Amino acid sequence: MLRFNLYSSAGALGELLATYDKVGEHLDESYISILEAARNTQSKLLGIELAEMESDRMDPQPVCGPVRIVKAELFRNASTLCGLVIGVSETAYRMAVIQETGQRGTLRVFTLADSQDERTAADFVESMQDLFKVSLNSRDVMSDRARSLIGEGLAQIVVAEQAEHAAARTLAGKDARELAVAIKSGSGLLVDLAKQMGSDGQAGLPSVRERLLESDLVVGETVVLCGKTGQAISRVRSRSTLDAMADAGLRCSCGKPANEEKIEEALSITELGRDLLDKSRWMTLVLIEELLHIGVSPDHIFVEQQFDGDEIACIAIISGDVVLFELRDGRFSLGHAHSFNAKIGIVQPDYSMVVTTEKIGNDAKIHFDRRRQAVRKNMPRPYVDESVEPLFVEGISNLRAGLEDLVTNLVTKDARRVLSEVLPLAGITPGTLLRGLGLDPVG
Secondary structure, three states: OEEEEEEEEEEEHHHHHHHHOOHHHHOOOOOEEOHHHHHHHHHHHHOOOHHHOOOOOOOOOOOOOOEEEEEEEEEEEOOEEEEEEEEEEHHHHHOOOOOOOOOEEEEEEEEEEEHHHHHHHHHHHHHHHHHHOOOOEEEOOOOHHHHHHHHOOOOOOOOOOHHHHHHHHHHOOHHHHHHHHHHHHOOOEHHHHHHHHHHHHHOOHHHHHHHHHHOOOEEEEEEEEOOOOOOEEEEEOOHHHHHHHHHOOOEOOOOOEHHHOEEEEEEEEOHHHHHHHHHHHHHHHHHHHHHHHOOOOHHHEEEEEEEOOEEEEEEEEEOOEEEEEEEEOOOEOHHHHHHHHHHHHHHOOOEEEEEEOOOEOHHHHHHHHHHHHHHHHOOOHHHOOHHHOOEEEEOHHHHHHHHHHHHHHHHHHHHHHHHHHHHHHHOOOHHHHHHHOOOOOOO
16 A cells, blocks of 8 residues: 655745755665756756756646745655655745745655555655754645535544454454344344354354354343243343242242253343444444554544435545545445435545445446446546546455555545646756757747
8 A cells, every 4th residue: 555645844945945955965875866867867968057957847736835846856765755845935936036035935745655665755754854954744635625524523533442343343254243133133042043044154153152252242141941831931141140040939930940941042132232233333433443544544534424414424534535435234236326326416525435245236336337427428538537436345354455445546646746746847848958959049
């Protein structure tokens, strides 16, 4: 999974520029410059001094506000990309006052690296802090919808206890979940549960039972059945408790002491188990755990929110983009697709993801595909939004991989946006090219 980190600080522009000239000697030889190498190659090819080359670039909407780049460099360290940008306000740039005493500038540092190479990225950030003697603050590349959502004041999650997350993880297993549902909806007698599980499930019943007990999703009980009617007359926690109650005079309606009647072992759903199974809340906890694992801030996770009367399972701000989640314990079919489309229209996320424990129905996939084609038909190609179709995760075991793929796509998009401001500095302008070829009469 890729990680993109952006940091910024402010300082006196003159000091920032003076320090910038020391970056090359401050970094070791493992850092290879990219922009300088490109400019040097073009300078030699055209026979023009670097100082004479114009600094021309495209001006997309800046990521960190209306800032004009004055100096920038990219470095490669193995597979890690590191960037350094010094900028000044657009107003100051246009008024040509960037050299005035006291003019403030901005320092931006960014890194793009695989999660396994985060140490290299962190070392670069620390090195720049030491060199420029500043404290770099982390910045998010926020979409307009993300900024709007934060301003709506949605209730943030209350991080669940570790025991709840462990229990939710147990229910993520299909065998454990099916047994828990059977216990919740039936008598809980092991003899009945064994029949429900069938021959294939009976062999694994003891181990599944132990997992449910260890996770406090169920509790064991002793059930007394009347020998004549077969009806349950009492449920207690243990055989010793039953014996004590029989000694105290507890009898069946037929007159026999309770501990002399037929005894069966049973399981009963706990309050925790009932809470996690209701509305499939266990899926929400598993999703929250995975979002925290990939680095999403708890402040950017919102669950069970109401929008225009519709309950939204989960919304998260991931790498500055709003992602709407639909959680389905079972098959996701056409009816669910229509409902989810309505939620997309209400929430207006940047991206959406459907997570199911089973499969996404072909009818639902066809529906989303037709919707995407309709959007593309009515929108000029350069502006087609590839996020219009939800991302699909079939099977809770595939959730982490699905989220990591999503993060990689989002951070790559952020990196492209930042690089679009920096890379033009490596290119030559028409005037530079014509002057180098001796074809510019003005030059």
